[in-house]
Structures are given as C-alpha cells and as structure tokens.
Amino acid sequence: xxxxxxxxxxxxxxxxxxxxxxxxxxxxxxxxxxxxxxxxxxxxxxxxxxxxxxxxxxxxxxxxxxxxxxxxxxxxxxxxxxxxxxxxxxxxxxxxxxxxxxxxxxxxxxxxxxxxxxxxxxxxxxxxxxxxxxxxxxxxxxxxxxxxxxxxxxxxxxxxxxxxxxxxxxxxxxxxxxxxxxxxxxxxxxxxxxxxxxxxxxxxxxxxxxxxxxxxxxxxxxxxxxxxxxxxxxxxxxxxxxxxxxxxxxxxxxxxxxxx
Amino acid sequence: xxxxxxxxxxxxxxxxxxxxxxxxxxxxxxxxxxxxxxxxxxxxxxxxxxxxxxxxxxxxxxxxxxxxxxxxxxxxxxxxxxxxxxxxxxxxxxxxxxxxxxxxxxxxxxxxxxxxxxxxxxxxxxxxxxxxxxxxxxxxxxxxxxxxxxxxxxxxxxxxxxxxxxxxxxxxxxxxxxxxxxxxxxxxxxxxxxxxxxxxxxxxxxxxxxxxxxxxxxxxxxxxxxxxxxxxxxxxxxxxxxxxxxxxxxxxxxxxxxxxxxxxxxxxxxxxxxxxxxxxxxxxxxxxxxxxxxxxxxxxxxxxxxxxxxxxxxxxxxx
Amino acid sequence: xxxxxxxxxxxxxxxxxxxxxxxxxxxxxxxxxxxxxxxxxxxxxxxxxxxxxxxxxxxxxxxxxxxxxxxxxxxxxxxxxxxxxxxxxxxxxxxxxxxxxxxxxxxxxxxxxxxxxxxxxxxxxxxxxxxxxxxxxxxxxxxxxxxxxxxxxxxxxxxxxxxxxxxxxxxxxxxxxxxxxxxxxxxxxxxxxxxxxxxxxxxxxxxxxxxxxxxxxxxxxxxxxxxxxxxxxxxxxxxxxxxxxxxxxxxxxxxxxxxxxxxxxxxxxxxxxxxxxxxxxxxxxxxxxxxxxxxxxxxx
Numbered sequence: 036x037x038x039x040x041x042x043x044x045x046x047x048x049x050x051x052x053x054x055x056x057x058x059x060x061x062x063x064x065x066x067x068x069x070x071x072x073x074x075x076x077x078x079x080x081x082x083x084x085x086x087x088x089x090x091x092x093x094x095x096x097x098x099x100x101x102x103x104x105x106x107x108x109x110x111x112x113x114x115x116x117x118x119x120x121x122x123x124x125x126x127x128x129x130x131x132x133x134x135x136x137x138x139x140x141x142x143x144x145x146x147x148x149x150x151x152x153x154x155x156x157x158x159x160x161x162x163x164x165x166x167x168x169x170x171x172x173x174x175x176x177x178x179x180x181x182x183x184x185x186x187x188x189x190x191x192x193x194x195x196x197x198x199x200x201x202x203x204x205x206x207x208x209x210x211x212x213x214x215x216x217x218x219x220x221x222x223x224x225x226x227x228x229x230x231x232x233x234x235x236x237x238x239x240x241x242x243x244x245x246x247x248x249x250x251x252x253x254x255x256x257x258x259x260x261x262x263x264x265x266x267x268x269x270x271x272x273x274x275x276x277x278x279x280x281x282x283x284x285x286x287x288x289x290x291x292x293x294x295x
Numbered sequence: 296x297x298x299x300x301x302x303x304x305x306x307x308x309x310x311x312x313x314x315x316x317x318x319x320x321x322x323x324x325x326x327x328x329x330x331x332x333x334x335x336x337x338x339x340x341x342x343x344x345x346x347x348x349x350x351x352x353x354x355x356x357x358x359x360x361x362x363x364x365x366x367x368x369x370x371x372x373x374x375x376x377x378x379x380x381x382x383x384x385x386x387x388x389x390x391x392x393x394x395x396x397x398x399x400x401x402x403x404x405x406x407x408x409x410x411x412x413x414x415x416x417x418x419x420x421x422x423x424x425x426x427x428x429x430x431x432x433x434x435x436x437x438x439x440x441x442x443x444x445x446x447x448x449x450x451x452x453x454x455x456x457x458x459x460x461x462x463x464x465x466x467x468x469x470x471x472x473x474x475x476x477x478x479x480x481x482x483x484x485x486x487x488x489x490x491x492x493x494x495x496x497x498x499x500x501x502x503x504x505x506x507x508x509x510x511x512x513x514x515x516x517x518x519x520x521x522x523x524x525x526x527x528x529x530x531x532x533x534x535x536x537x538x539x540x541x542x543x544x545x546x547x548x549x550x551x552x553x554x555x556x557x558x559x560x561x562x563x564x565x566x567x568x569x570x571x572x573x574x575x576x577x578x579x580x581x582x583x584x585x586x587x588x589x590x591x592x593x594x595x596x597x598x599x600x601x602x603x604x605x606x607x608x609x610x611x612x613x614x
Numbered sequence: 615x616x617x618x619x620x621x622x623x624x625x626x627x628x629x630x631x632x633x634x635x636x637x638x639x640x641x642x643x644x645x646x647x648x649x650x651x652x653x654x655x656x657x658x659x660x661x662x663x664x665x666x667x668x669x670x671x672x673x674x675x676x677x678x679x680x681x682x683x684x685x686x687x688x689x690x691x692x693x694x695x696x697x698x699x700x701x702x703x704x705x706x707x708x709x710x711x712x713x714x715x716x717x718x719x720x721x722x723x724x725x726x727x728x729x730x731x732x733x734x735x736x737x738x739x740x741x742x743x744x745x746x747x748x749x750x751x752x753x754x755x756x757x758x759x760x761x762x763x764x765x766x767x768x769x770x771x772x773x774x775x776x777x778x779x780x781x782x783x784x785x786x787x788x789x790x791x792x793x794x795x796x797x798x799x800x801x802x803x804x805x806x807x808x809x810x811x812x813x814x815x816x817x818x819x820x821x822x823x824x825x826x827x828x829x830x831x832x833x834x835x836x837x838x839x840x841x842x843x844x845x846x847x848x849x850x851x852x853x854x855x856x857x858x859x860x861x862x863x864x865x866x867x868x869x870x871x872x873x874x875x876x877x878x879x880x881x882x883x884x885x886x887x888x889x890x891x892x893x894x895x896x897x898x899x900x901x902x903x904x905x906x907x908x909x910x911x912x913x914x
Contacts, residue, residue, distance in 0.1 A: 087498070113500040125498070127491035130484075138488045141481045142499035148481035148506070155479065199500060354715050402899055409649055409714050410902045413854055417895040420847060424887025539847055543722060550719070580733050587726030591705075594720060 037065040039101070040203055040235050041086065041117070046095035048081055055081045057259045059095070065202070068226075069237045070246035070267070072280055073256030079239045080122060082256070083205050087119050088112045099203075114145070118201035122208045122239075124192035128181040132172065132191055135180055136163035136198070143199035169228050170194045186213045186221060193225055197232070204229065206238035210245060218245055243281060247271065255280050306475050306557070314468035321461055326453050329460040331568055333528045336467040338548070339564035340521030343474060344514035345549040346560050350478070351510045352490030353407065357415030358545050360422055361392040361515040363537035365522025367426075368392070370440045370532040381443035381462060385523045392519020396512040404507040419537050426534035437533025440526050459528045466524065467561065470517060475557040477513070486510050547586060550593050553600025562601055620759055621876045627765045629872025630772035631831060635845055636852040636864045637775065638823030644796040644859025645816040647714055648706065651721040653824045654846030655728035659697055660825025661841060662736045664689040665832040668743035679749040686746065686833070690826035697728075698821025702814050710813070725842065733839050740836040747833035768830065772868075775823070779861045792816070796859050851894040857907025866905055 039062050046059040056078045063069055073079050084090035086097055088109040097104050104112055127135050137159045141148055148154075167173040170190045175183045180191070189209060196204060209225060210218040226249050229236050240246045246253060246267070253270040255263040257279045263270045270276055321329060341362045348355045368388030372378040378387065403414055427435055442455055450458045477483045489496050489503045496503045526532050535541060552563020574582045597603060639653045664686045671677050671685065701724065709720060750763035783789040795802040795812055803809050828841075835841070848871075856867025871890055878889040897904060 089494075109498050110500050110502055113498055119498065125492055125495040127488045127495065129491055130488065134484065135488075138485055138496075139499055141485065142496070142501045145500075148485045148501070150482050150509075151473075151476045151480050153476075153479050154481045154484040195495075195499065354719070356718075406898075406902060409718065409858075410898060412715060412718060413850060414895065414898050416847070416850070417854075417891050417898060420891040421888055421895060424885075424891055427887060428884040540843060546719065546722075580738070581730050583726040584730035584734075587723040587728075587730075590723035590726070591720065594716065594723070 037067075039063065040065045040099065041237075042098040042101075043082075043086065044096045044098070046082070046085060046097065047093050048085060048090065049093045054259050056085065056092070059261055061254065061261070061264070063203075063235060063237060065235050066233065067235055067237075067252055068229075068250045070250035070253045071237060071239045071256065072241070072243070072246055072253060072276075074280060074282075077256040077280075078259040079256050080207055081259075083119060083207050083239065087117065087205065113199065113201070116199075116202040117205070118196040118199060118203070119205040120189070120193045120196045120207060120209060122211055124185075124188040126180045126188060126192060126195070129179060131177050131179055132167075132175045132183060133160070133163055133177060135191060135195060136166060139195040139198040166194050166198065170224055186217045189213060190221060190224065197228060197234070200232060201234060203235040203237070206236065208239050208241065210240065210242060218242060219248075222249060243271065304479075307472055310468055310471050310475070310558070314464055317464045317468075318461060321457050321464075326456050330456055330528070331572060332565065333456075333460045333463045334525060335564045335568035336463045336561065337521045337524035337528060338545075338568070339561040340467065340470060340524070341518040342521075342545050342548045342552065342560035342564055343470070343557070344516075344518035344521070345545045346552075346554045347474070347478070347483075347486075347510055347514050349549060349554045350483075350490065351486045351507055353411050353507070354546065355415045355514070355542070356412040356539065356546065357417070357419030357542050358514070358518050359537050359539070359541040360415070360419035361395065361518035362522035362525070362541065362545070363419070363422060363426075363532075363534070364392045364395055365389060365519030366526035366532040366536050367432075367522075368519065369523040369526040370438060371432075373441055373443070374438065379441075379444045380447075381445050381459075381527060384443055384527065385466075385520060388523030388526070389516055389519045392522070393512060393516045396515030400508045400511040400515070401504075404504050404511055416539050416542065419542055420539055423534050423537040423539075426537060433533070435534060437531060437535075440530050440532060442530070443527055459524075463524050463528065466520065470520070471557050471561065474517070478557055482506065482509060547590055549600075550590065550598075551600055553602030555599060555602045555606060559600060559602035566601065616756060616759060617880055619756065621873070621880050623755075623759075623761060623766075624879070625869075625873035625876030626769050627761070627872075628876055629868040630769045631827070632848065632852045632872050633772045633865055633868035634768075634775065634827035634830065635824065636849045636856075636868060637779065637861060638820035638827070639849050640853045640856070640859060640861060640864045641779075641823070642817055642820035643853070645792060646706075646813050647799070648717045648721065649714065649850075649858070650817075650820070651718060651846055652701065652724035652728060653721075653820070653849060654842035654844075655725050655732070656694060656697060656821045656824030656842075657828035657831075657845050658732055658837075658842030659693050659728070660690045660828030661832040661835075661837045662732055662741065662828075663693040663825075664829035665741035665743040665837040666736060668745060668833070669741055672745055677745070679745050682743075683746045683749065686829040687826060690829035691822055693829075694822030694825030695818055697825070698818035699814070701821070702817040706817065707810070707813075725846065729839065729842060732842070738839055740838045741832070742836055743833050745833070762834075764834065771830065776861070776865055783861065848890065851890055854894055854904055855897045857904025860904070860906040863904055863906035 041061070041063040043059050043061045046056060048056040059082060071079050081090065085092045088104065088107050088111065091106070099112065099115055099117055104115065127138065130138070134154070137154050140159050140162055141154060164173070167176055172187050172190050172194070175187050180188065183191070189212070193206065193209060210221055213221055222245055250267060252265065253263070253267050254261055255270055255276045262279065263273045263276045271281070317332070341358055344361065345355055345358050365388040368391035369384045372384055372387045378384055399418060403411065406414055426432055432438065442449065445458060445462070485496065485501060486506045489506050493503045496506070522536065548563040548567050549560060551567060552559035552561070571582065574585055593600065635657060638656065639650060642648055642650050642653070667685050667689055668682045671682055709717065747762065747764045750767060752760050752762055753766065754760050783793055791807055792812065795807060795809060799809065852867040852871050853864055855870055856863025856865070871893055874889045874893055875886060878886040
C-alpha cells in the first residue's frame with residue numbers, strides 16, 4: 036500500500052445558503068490515477084480550488100504528504116509538489132509559447148527571479164524545447180499564445196504545470212474545448228509524460244470513455260457530495276451514479292476496457 | 296564573456312551610440328536646445344517609471360508623487376542640509392523616493408485597475424495638499440534650488456547648462472541600459488506575465504504581489520531621479536510637481552511613446568517637449584486641446600505608441 | 615459651541631455641493647462602468663453657460679433676479695444635455711466594453727479638449743453672476759454666525775435631488791432597470807434590457823447633473839478656466855469613499871468629506887487638502903469598493 040499523498044477530511048464549502056461541497060473525505064495514494072466525474076456544478080472544480088489553496092474551505096482539513104496545508108496559498112502548495120491545470124487554459128496570451136514555458140521554468144527554479152539576468156537563456160530554451168517535443172507542440176513555439184489553437188493551448192497549460200516536476204497533478208477537464216478526434220491524442224500524450232515521471236494524477240472529466248480508459252479509480256460527485264468512490268467498474272455500474280451523473284445506461288464492460 | 300555575448304541585442308550599442316551623439320551635440324547646439332533636451336530626458340526617466348508599471352498591467356495616475364519627492368529631496372537637501380554636490384543631491388532625492396515607495400508599495404500593490412490608479416492619485420494629491428499649505432516650504436510658490444557643484448567645480452552660465460545637460464545624458468544612458476536589462480530579465484518578463492495572468496503566476500509558485508512591489512519601487516526610484524534632475528536643471532521646485540495633472544502628462548507621454556522598448560519613453564518625451572515648446576509659443580490656449588485630441592487619436596489608431604511605428608515586424612515584442 | 619455649529623453648517627453646505635457634483639459621476643460609473651473625468655468639464659460648462667447668461671441678462675442693468683434664478687437650472691439642462699448626448703453618441707458609444715482604465719484615459723483626453731474648448735467659447739476672463747446669490751440675502755444664527763441663504767438653499771436642493779434619485783431608482787420601473795444594469799450588465803442584456811438606450815440616457819442625465827452643480831455654484835464664485843480640473847479630483851474622492859455606482863454612497867461620501875474638510879478649515883487649515891485626500895486614501899485602502907459599493911468578483 037503506497038503512502039497517502041493527498042487527504043481531505045470533512046472538507047466543506049458554503050456560499051451563503053448554497054453548499055458547494057459537503058464533508059468531502061478523500062484519500063489518494065501515491066501513483067494512483069484517479070478520475071473525477073459529476074455533472075456541472077457538482078463541486079469538482081470547487082474541490083480542486085480548495086485543495087490547491089485558491090478557495091478557503093468553510094471547514095475541514097487538507098493534508099498533503101501528511102501535513103496540513105489549510106490556509107496555504109497556491110504558490111506554496113505548488114512549491115510543495117502539487118500542481119494543477121485549468122478548465123480554461125490559463126496562459127499568458129500576449130507572450131509566445133516559448134516565453135510562457137520560460138516563465139514556468141524560471142518559477143520552478145525556486146529562487147526569486149533575477150533583476151538583471153535575462154529570462155531567455157540557452158539552457159532554458161533547451162529545456163523548453165524538450166518539453167515542447169514531449170507534448171508535440173514544437174510548431175507553436177514562437178507563436179503568441181492567443182493565436183494558438185485550443186488543443187495546443189490545453190497541452191501547453193498542462194506542460195507548464197509539469198515543469199516543476201510535481202509529485203501530484205490535478206487536471207481540470209483537460210479535454211474540454213478540444214474536438215472529439217483530438218481528445219484521445221491529448222490524453223495519450225499527457226498520460227505518457229505523467230507515467231514517465233511517476234506523477235500521481237487526479238483529473239476531472241465529462242467524457243466517460245476518456246475517464247474509463249486511463250484511470251484506476253473513479254470518484255463521483257453529485258450536488259457537492261461524493262456519491263461513489265472506487266474501481267471504475269463498480270462506480271460506473273453503480274445505479275445512483277448512472278442515474279445522477281451519467282444520465283443513461285452505460286455498457287460498463289465496453290467502456291472500462293483494460294484498466295478495471 | 297565575449298563582446299558578442301555582451302551585446303545580445305542591438306539595443307545597447309544603439310543606446311551608446313545615441314548617447315555619444317547627444318554628448319557630441321553639447322558643443323554645437325544652442326543653449327536653449329540643450330536646456331530643452333535636459334528637461335525632456337529628465338522627464339523621460341519619470342515616464343519610464345510609468346511605463347514599467349504599464350508593462351505590469353497597472354496605470355499609475357500619481358507618478359508625480361515620486362517626481363516631486365525627488366525634486367524636493369534635492370531642493371531641501373541643498374537649502375537646509377547644505378549639500379552642494381550634484382551627485383550627492385541626486386542620490387538623496389532618489390533615496391527619498393525609494394524610501395517612500397518601500398513604505399507604501401506593499402499596500403498599493405494589493406490593488407489593480409481603477410483602484411490602483413485612484414490610490415496612486417490620492418497619494419500624490421496628499422503630498423500636493425501638504426506642500427501647498429506649508430508656508431515653510433514656500434506653499435504654492437515653492438522655492439529655488441541653488442546651482443550645484445560637480446565634485447568641487449561650480450560652472451557658471453552656459454557652462455552650467457551644458458554640464459547639467461551632459462550629466463543628464465549620462466544618467467539617461469546609464470538608466471536606459473540598466474532598464475533594458477531589467478525589461479528582458481527574469482523579473483521583468485515575469486512581471487509582464489503578471490499582467491497577462493496573475494493567477495497562473497501564483498500557481499507557478501511565485502508571488503505576483505512581490506513582483507509588482509519590486510516593479511513599483513524601481514519605478515519610484517527612477518522617477519525620483521528624474522525629479523531631482525529637473526530640480527537641478529530648472530533651478531526651481533514647487534507643489535505643482537505633485538499635482539495630478541502632472542501625473543496625467545507622464546501618462547500621456549507613456550502612451551505617446553509606447554511601452555514596447557526602453558527607448559520609447561525617451562522618444563515620447565523628446566517629441567512631446569519639442570511640440571509643446573512650439574504650441575505654447577504659437578497657440579497657448581489650445582495646447583490642452585491638442586494634447587486631448589492627440590491622446591484620443593493615439594488610443595484609437597496607434598495604441599502601442601510611436602515605438603510601434605519603428606517596430607512593426609517583431610511579433611514577439613510584448614507591449 | 616459657535617465653532618461646532620459653524621463646522622456643522624459649513625460642512626453641510628460643502629457636503630451638499632460635493633453631492634451635487636458627485637451624483638452624476640457615480641451614476642455614470644455605476645451604469646456604464648466609465649469613470650468619467652470629463653465630468654469636471656460638465657461642471658465647468660454648466661457654470662460658464664449659467665454665468666454668461668445671467669451676466670448678459672443683467673448687462674442692461676434691468677433684470678428680475680428671480681428670473682435669473684430660474685436661468686440656472688435651465689442652462690444646466692440645455693448645456694448638459696447637448697454636451698452629454700454629443701459625447702455619448704459621438705465617441706463613447708464606439709468604445710463600449712473597453713477596459714475601465716482605458717476609459718479613464720479617454721475621458722481624461724475629453725477633459726483636456728473641453729477645458730480649452732470652454733476657453734475658446736467663453737474666453738479666459740472671469741465671469742461673475744452674483745445676482746441670484748445676493749437675491750436671497752443672509753441669515754444670522756446666534757452670535758456672529760452669518761450664512762448666505764443661497765448656500766443654505768443648496769442644502770435643500772441637494773436633499774431634493776437625493777430624494778428624487780432615490781425615488782426613481784427604487785420606486786419606478788425605469789429605475790429598477792437601471793439598478794439591474796448597475797448590478798450585472800451582462801444579465802441585464804441577456805434579459806433584453808435595451809442597454810444602449812439606457813447608456814445614452816444615463817450619460818445625459820449624469821452630464822445634466824454635473825452641469826447643474828456648476829450652474830448652481832456659478833453665482834457663488836468667479837467662474838474661471840480650470841474650475842473643471844479642480845473639481846474632478848474632489849468628485850473622485852467623494853465617489854470613491856461612498857462607493858462607485860451608489861447614490862446613497864455619494865451622499866455619505868459627501869457628508870464625510872464635507873465635514874472632515876469643514877473641521878480642518880476651522881480648526882487646522884493647513885491640513886484641509888490633506889484631510890480630503892487622506893480620507894480618500896484610507897477608504898480605498900481599507901475598503902476599496904467604498905462604503906456602499908459592490909465587492910469585486912472572483913476570477914476563476
């Protein structure tokens with residue numbers, strides 16, 4: 036049994052009368068690939084926002100590597116080894132893809148950015164080029180981010196999160212906004228890199244085929260609560276999950292494939 | 296480090312060349328032109344402070360605060376502390392501006408957009424209000440700054456104008472080179488990233504506020520330096536150095552020149568000063584109107600300023 | 615004791631003036647998200663048109679001072695409406711949706727243009743339109759306190775305008791639509807509110823209010839170039855303290871700034887300006903949305 040890398044205890048978040056997250060108890064072990072499913076507004080992004088320090092919980096605790104990170108800012112949590120990507124790719128639109136990568140690289144170096152030494156150095160260029168190769172976005176290297184297509188932007192978004200070699204990566208709808216033909220290609224690329232660095236992954240996804248293909252475990256959210264948590268076959272076969280999340284009968288065996 | 300590595304872009308040799316031309320001009324140009332350029336270059340330093348904040352995504356409507364502190368720092372040190380040396384005076388003015396920025400900057404950089412603009416404006420108007428009502432400091436009249444010495448030597452008349460001109464050119468060139476390095480440095484570029492997407496910078500592991508604070512202090516220092524040079528060159532300081540319309544002028548020149556390159560504020564300031572000299576002579580009652588129409592035209596048709604006319608081809612220049 | 619009374623009444627007079635100046639500015643920001651620097655020009659144009667008309671009216675030395683009183687709001691209405699519609703339809707309409715800070719700079723450009731435009735139209739010499747001011751006489755309170763009734767009447771006008779604004783915003787359908795747009799423009803558009811017409815109307819009303827403040831002040835001052843530029847920063851202070859977009863906030867802001875300044879003027883005149891901008895800075899630093907403004911929204 037691997038060590039628990041991320042744990043939440045009774046994590047709750049209310050906005051006035053709305054309960055966006057209710058008593059979430061989650062334990063994720065190192066090496067797991069976890070899929071998070073649930074309809075819009077079910078609390079998945081709220082969960083990620085809380086766990087990464089962007090949104091303070093109303094009550095409960097969050098432990099990373101056994102240490103409480105409650106009250107820590109996102110930048111501290113990133114430095115501790117937990118990175119994330121975003122539903123809408125959060126990049127620097129008027130900088131080039133190369134410059135975006137170099138900013139991520141300089142941030143990952145751990146020291147305060149220098150007043151005088153340039154951002155653009157041969158070493159950083161080399162590292163950035165290697166990352167672009169891994170993710171297949173080399174052709175966009177010198178383009179301004181706001182001219183780059185959506186799929187490539189999501190890849191760059193994820194690539195930047197991986198620059199700091201985090202031990203855990205949270206992906207918020209990595210294939211949203213990407214055409215159905217490209218979804219699998221994108222996930223194949225990302226998961227190949229993730230496996231190479233041994234990163235624990237949790238990703239939010241709406242497409243059941245994608246979820247079932249890559250994960251060893253699924254957590255299902257509904258209305259701010261976790262209604263199922265376990266191996267893909269049992270979660271996807273769960274009647275409540277089928278009714279409330281998937282919304283239709285799913286041929287569980289064909290969806291789940293080899294990872295069950 | 297070979298010479299080729301040292302000059303990685305054409306900017307620095309170009310700046311040195313420009314400085315050399317300006318220096319050589321000192322002996323051929325008429326005294327009034329040297330004076331005009333001195334004031335223009337000093338003003339450009341303040342505008343540079345506005346520009347680096349714009350590159351960080353913030354518009355300062357109160358940069359005149361540091362311009363005034365730099366000027367009054369020089370004036371007060373000269374009048375009440377008996378400091379006579381130009382270099383010492385400039386250092387004191389700049390340090391005063393830096394201290395103020397260190398005191399206020401952390402609070403101010405918690406704000407963005409309109410609130411940042413209003414806060415900077417309020418701060419500069421507080422100083423204005425204090426100076427206007429302080430009869431000890433000459434209230435609205437201000438007071439004169441005695442001619443400085445330069446490491447012992449006290450030039451007179453035209454020689455003084457020329458010396459101040461040369462001093463300003465050297466300072467401007469040095470500042471331009473330094474700020475060019477800053478603009479392409481890790482901190483400079485990350486500060487631009489803060490403008491583009493603050494949340495992502497936070498998630499990459501850095502503190503956006505820290506970047507903005509460093510930027511703010513740097514801007515204050517260079518603006519204080521500009522104020523100090525203006526005080527020395529014009530020989531006079533008054534509270535209007537802090538009034539909000541002075542800040543508005545700096546913002547105008549920043550937009551006129553553009554934010555894409557360290558040289559842009561210098562171009563903007565020189566063009567502005569030349570145009571203003573003509574306009575005040577020919578049509579003093581329509582100068583503000585000219586400014587206003589030009590500003591609108593810039594915003595509508597040339598939002599990246601005059602610099603964008605020079606630099607059409609490079610898509611990766613971030614403005 | 616006399617001093618306290620003096621401070622309070624002077625404060626109320628100054629606050630009324632501040633409210634009149636700031637009301638239009640805060641409404642325009644609230645509905646259109648434009649922090650309109652040219653509001654100072656509306657004030658100046660209102661003052662100049664009123665002062666020049668009243669001066670002309672009395673130039674033959676014959677004139678009914680009561681008519682001159684009526685001329686003030688009339689000028690404000692006409693001048694404010696003309697300049698308001700011209701600017702909104704001629705320029706701002708095309709810049710909708712642009713960055714807020716850019717709009718500050720655009721309206722700053724307008725302020726500069728209109729400053730010189732007033733110089734071209736009315737010249738640089740001061741205008742005096744004291745007749746309406748003198749007409750209303752003076753009141754004595756207690757020992758040694760004398761106030762011009764015109765100034766006291768200003769308090770009544772400010773309260774009246776405040777009440778009318780409150781009534782329109784809270785008790786009429788048009789007012790409710792306006793509040794909806796202030797609260798959330800996108801949803802209002804989605805619900806079919808004709809936002810363009812609303813913008814044109816709001817900007818014009820704001821301009822008229824600004825011009826009214828200028829027209830009503832004209833009899834009490836000498837109208838000279840630069841009054842617009844002077845006034846706008848004070849208006850900012852009031853609106854920022856009260857909360858951008860809130861009329862109630864503008865009233866509270868005006869009272870706070872007015873009383874603080876009155877206190878300074880009577881007790882420690884050197885800090886008069888310091889106090890005004892100090893209060894502005896404090897409120898901005900502690901509660902940037904002002905006392906009654908909306909809190910800023912999240913981003914991701």
